[in-house]
Amino acid sequence: MEDTRTLRFFNRGPSAVARLVFFAMLSLLLLFVDARYRYLESAREIIAIIIYPLQRATALPSEILGDIGAYFSLQRHLIADNEKLHLQHDADAAQLQQMQSLQAENEQLRALLDVKQRAAYTMQMAQIVYLERDIFRRKLFVDKGAQANVQAGQAVVDNTGVVGQVTRVYPWLSEVTLVTDKDHAVPVHAVRNGLRSVVFGSGNISELELRYQPVNADIQVGDELVTSGLDGTYPPALPVAKVVKVERDPAYPFAHIVCVPLAGVDRHRTLLIVSSVPPLPERPASEGSQDEPQRLHKNAKRSKP
Amino acid sequence: MNIEVAKDREFMLPASRGFIVISLFVAVLLEWLPWRGWLLALRPDFVALVLLYWCTHKPHRIGIGIAWVFGIFVDVADASLFGQHALAYSVLAFGGLVLNRRVQMFNLREQSVHVFGLLLASYTVYALVHWQVRGYVAWEYFLGSLTSALLWTPLTLLLQALRRPHRDPYEL
Numbered sequence: 172m173e174d175t176r177t178l179r180f181f182n183r184g185p186s187a188v189a190r191l192v193f194f195a196m197l198s199l200l201l202l203f204v205d206a207r208y209r210y211l212e213s214a215r216e217i218i219a220i221i222i223y224p225l226q227r228a229t230a231l232p233s234e235i236l237g238d239i240g241a242y243f244s245l246q247r248h249l250i251a252d253n254e255k256l257h258l259q260h261d262a263d264a265a266q267l268q269q270m271q272s273l274q275a276e277n278e279q280l281r282a283l284l285d286v287k288q289r290a291a292y293t294m295q296m297a298q299i300v301y302l303e304r305d306i307f308r309r310k311l312f313v314d315k316g317a318q319a320n321v322q323a324g325q326a327v328v329d330n331t332g333v334v335g336q337v338t339r340v341y342p343w344l345s346e347v348t349l350v351t352d353k354d355h356a357v358p359v360h361a362v363r364n365g366l367r368s369v370v371f372g373s374g375n376i377s378e379l380e381l382r383y384q385p386v387n388a389d390i391q392v393g394d395e396l397v398t399s400g401l402d403g404t405y406p407p408a409l410p411v412a413k414v415v416k417v418e419r420d421p422a423y424p425f426a427h428i429v430c431v432p433l434a435g436v437d438r439h440r441t442l443l444i445v446s447s448v449p450p451l452p453e454r455p456a457s458e459g460s461q462d463e464p465q466r467l468h469k470n471a472k473r474s475k476p
Numbered sequence: 477m478n479i480e481v482a483k484d485r486e487f488m489l490p491a492s493r494g495f496i497v498i499s500l501f502v503a504v505l506l507e508w509l510p511w512r513g514w515l516l517a518l519r520p521d522f523v524a525l526v527l528l529y530w531c532t533h534k535p536h537r538i539g540i541g542i543a544w545v546f547g548i549f550v551d552v553a554d555a556s557l558f559g560q561h562a563l564a565y566s567v568l569a570f571g572g573l574v575l576n577r578r579v580q581m582f583n584l585r586e587q588s589v590h591v592f593g594l595l596l597a598s599y600t601v602y603a604l605v606h607w608q609v610r611g612y613v614a615w616e617y618f619l620g621s622l623t624s625a626l627l628w629t630p631l632t633l634l635l636q637a638l639r640r641p642h643r644d645p646y647e648l
Contacts, residue, residue: 190540191570198544198566201559206609211558218552225501226553229508 279439282330286443292406294443295319297327300344309335309349309376313442316343324404326445332410332434333357333398334442345444349436350411351376358404359396359411364389367399370412370430376437379412381428386419390428406445410434491534491639499526499635500546508553517616520624523550523561524568524598525631528591531572532579543569560605568598584629592625 185193205211283296297313315321317340325337327347335349348355353374360367366389371380384390394414400407412430419426503522511519523546530538547562554561571594572579579590599621607613 187540187570187573191566194540194544194566195563198547198559198563202557202563202605202609205558215552215558218548222549222553225505226508229505230510233510 276440279330280441283441283443286328286330292445294328294445295321297321297345297442297444299440299442309352309355309372309374309436310338311347311349312344313347313444314344315444316341316345318342320446321345321444322446326398326405326409328409328443328445329434329439329441332412332432333405334434334436336404337444347442349376350432350434351379351436357411358399358401360399361390362395362397363391366390367401368396370396373429377431379430379432381412381414381430382425384426384428386421386423386426388426388428390414390417390426392417395433396430490641491530491537493537495639496530496534496537499530499638500542502526504546504549504553507550517619518623519620520627521595521599521620522624522627523547524565524595525591525624525627526635527565527569528572528594528628529632529635531569532576532587535573535576538569539573540566540569557605557609560602563605564598564602567601568594571597584632587632588625588628591628592621595621595624 201211286294295315297315297319299311300314301312313327321337321340323337323340323345327334327337333350335347335352336355337345338348339346350357350370350372351374352372355372356369358367359370368381368384371382373380381390381396392414395410396412396414398405398407398409398411410433412432414428414430416429417426418428500523503526506522507519527538527543527546531543543565544562547560547565548558550556550561550565551558575590575594579587582590596618599618603613603617
């Protein structure tokens with residue numbers, strides 16, 4: 172056994188004191204250089220690279236413990252996360268719905284803006300605030316009234332055609348009778364051949380009637396009817412309806428012609444009120460004739476609550 | 477081979493150079509464990525302890541040079557100044573080499589007191605360098621020398637146990 176031999180003090184190289192002095196000087200030199208000149212950064216980096224795996228190894232146990240903890244708490248975390256995401260999803264879905272309707276509204280507003288720019292009349296925009304609940308009277312209320320210079324009798328249009336007519340004006344509201352209201356009349360002519368006529372509301376939201384046309388009248392399915400502007404209420408050339416059915420029964424004096432309104436009578440939220448149609452000269456008095464605006468007026472009176 | 481080594485001759489147990497180096501590396505790894513906060517202040521200097529153990533028990537196998545090299549390793553790992561730990565460990569190793577005969581005469585508890593003195597000297601060297609370069613001394617740093625000295629007994633017992641030749645199970 173090597174260690175059992177006696178210690179040889181004098182033939183093992185330099186003495187301990189000499190070694191201490193040597194290494195102490197070396198350390199002090201290194202200290203001095205490192206503190207003052209930073210020459211040793213590269214050497215430090217090399218040693219750091221060599222010992223890096225060892226350092227990683229020492230950090231490993233605590234990392235593994237942390238990973239195990241994370242693994243066991245994962246289920247709880249996942250459930251919480253899932254719940255949170257569900258809530259987020261619901262909120263997002265609601266917002267998305269809102270965005271879709273806003274987009275549609277925006278498109279309609281843009282179209283209205285186009286109409287406004289196209290038409291020569293001054294128009295003002297109005298928002299629908301109430302729909303009357305009586306299904307026999309197709310009426311609604313918009314948020315522009317006498318304060319906005321709305322007058323009874325003015326036409327109400329949307330981006331595709333005539334919606335109705337202002338029949339009553341309140342300070343901040345006006346009542347609009349839709350073209351599909353029962354017996355509401357709009358003077359029209361057919362685009363194809365200029366045939367003048369009057370289209371009446373049927374009381375059904377999606378139907379209009381062309382009354383008092385003889386059986387042999389030149390009306391075909393698909394004919395587009397636009398306002399003629401003859402009564403001074405509606406501006407001319409606004410689309411009103413389209414013929415969808417023509418029944419010519421010789422047993423009756425008049426043909427039964429069914430049209431659908433072109434405007435989104437029951438759809439949009441924003442409408443345009445045509446506010447200045449140039450007034451026509453006074454109509455010469457004639458006996459017993461009932462013109463349309465008067466009828467409308469009566470109608471409006473009757474529907475007063 | 478004599479298995480029951482006499483207590484007073486335990487320092488004569490064999491130790492290979494590989495075992496010494498491995499024990500030193502294990503000490504370095506222990507020192508690199510992620511110590512934080514107060515634990516960092518109380519962290520025993522494992523490298524210093526193991527160095528001291530070998531310096532007192534195997535003075536011919538280990539010298540100031542090895543202590544210095546491990547000091548450099550610790551310097552890099554701790555991002556202290558180059559040579560700071562190296563100087564402290566050199567002083568420690570010198571103390572251990574000079575006092576190895578004296579230390580071995582005492583029992584473990586009395587050895588701890590000697591070790592505490594040596595460690596305190598080494599810590600003081602380190603703190604002095606720090607004070608010279610950085611201009612201040614963190615006093616809680618010296619707590620480490622106390623915990624290290626307390627660790628001397630278990631560490632010695634452990635290393636002695638590892639050095640003892642393995643008993644042959646068939647011998648019984």
